Amino acid sequence: MNVHVYDTYEEMSKNAAEEIISLLNSKPNSVLCIPGGDTPKEMLSYLVQAYKLGRVDFSQATFIGLDDWVGVGPEDIGSCQLFLNSNFFHQVNAKKENIHLFDTMSEDLENECKKKDELVEKYGGFDLMILGIGMNGHLGFNEPGVDFGLKSHVIDLDETTQSVGQKYFEEKKELKQGITLGVKHLLNSRTIFLLANGEKKAEIVKATIEGPVTNTNPASVLQQHENIHYYLDQKAASLLG
Numbered sequence: 001m002n003v004h005v006y007d008t009y010e011e012m013s014k015n016a017a018e019e020i021i022s023l024l025n026s027k028p029n030s031v032l033c034i035p036g037g038d039t040p041k042e043m044l045s046y047l048v049q050a051y052k053l054g055r056v057d058f059s060q061a062t063f064i065g066l067d068d069w070v071g072v073g074p075e076d077i078g079s080c081q082l083f084l085n086s087n088f089f090h091q092v093n094a095k096k097e098n099i100h101l102f103d104t105m106s107e108d109l110e111n112e113c114k115k116k117d118e119l120v121e122k123y124g125g126f127d128l129m130i131l132g133i134g135m136n137g138h139l140g141f142n143e144p145g146v147d148f149g150l151k152s153h154v155i156d157l158d159e160t161t162q163s164v165g166q167k168y169f170e171e172k173k174e175l176k177q178g179i180t181l182g183v184k185h186l187l188n189s190r191t192i193f194l195l196a197n198g199e200k201k202a203e204i205v206k207a208t209i210e211g212p213v214t215n216t217n218p219a220s221v222l223q224q225h226e227n228i229h230y231y232l233d234q235k236a237a238s239l240l241g
């Protein structure tokens with residue numbers, strides 16, 4: 001396990017982004033998963049800048065979406081799709097046909113999950129899985145109590161997720177269900193980055209890195225991965241022993 005702690009959120013983001021740039025420079029056709037949320041914003045902005053400087057090329061990379069809110073469409077502010085499209089995909093040269101996000105408006109969500117499972121299988125897993133962490137320890141929408149053996153699935157959202165999730169929306173939104181890659185997929189990655197910043201994440205970060213592996217804190221399962229890297233700012237790392 002590798003714990004990287006930086007003085008600031010900006011430093012944390014820059015260092016994670018530099019690793020992604022190195023990966024793509026050595027393996028341009030990497031398969032990546034990039035999360036939505038507040039945490040990766042600065043990292044994505046750094047990647048966009050690096051792209052504009054000609055330091056990285058995304059044209060051969062494949063992107064598979066991590067999760068999204070069921071029933072929240074791609075044009076809705078607050079959807080992971082809109083976030084990723086506007087903060088990243090539309091600003092770099094990632095190819096549309098290589099970007100595979102969940103269709104949250106599909107009438108057949110089971111089939112959406114099946115398609116993602118087949119895709120992950122086809123690519124033989126991820127080269128790099130980048131994750132944020134929820135206040136309740138969720139990874140994607142693998143909520144507390146989740147079965148670690150699951151692949152893609154639709155899940156009823158935990159109360160914490162329903163209320164914390166309001167921050168992404170301009171108006172109060174009913175957030176009942178999510179669609180997500182499962183823990184089985186997350187672990188099927190050659191390398192995993194878990195990013196966390198800010199004081200409010202300190203407690204869950206401590207439980208994740210130093211606590212027992214338990215599905216009441218899904219992120220704790222990452223301890224079982226042989227190539228897990230935690231990217232933390234000083235504040236998120238402040239309770240680590």
Ligand code: PGA
Pocket residue numbers: 036037038039040132133134135138139140
């Ligand atoms: P955040 O969300 O980056 O907005 O804190 C993380 C998550 O819920 O996984």
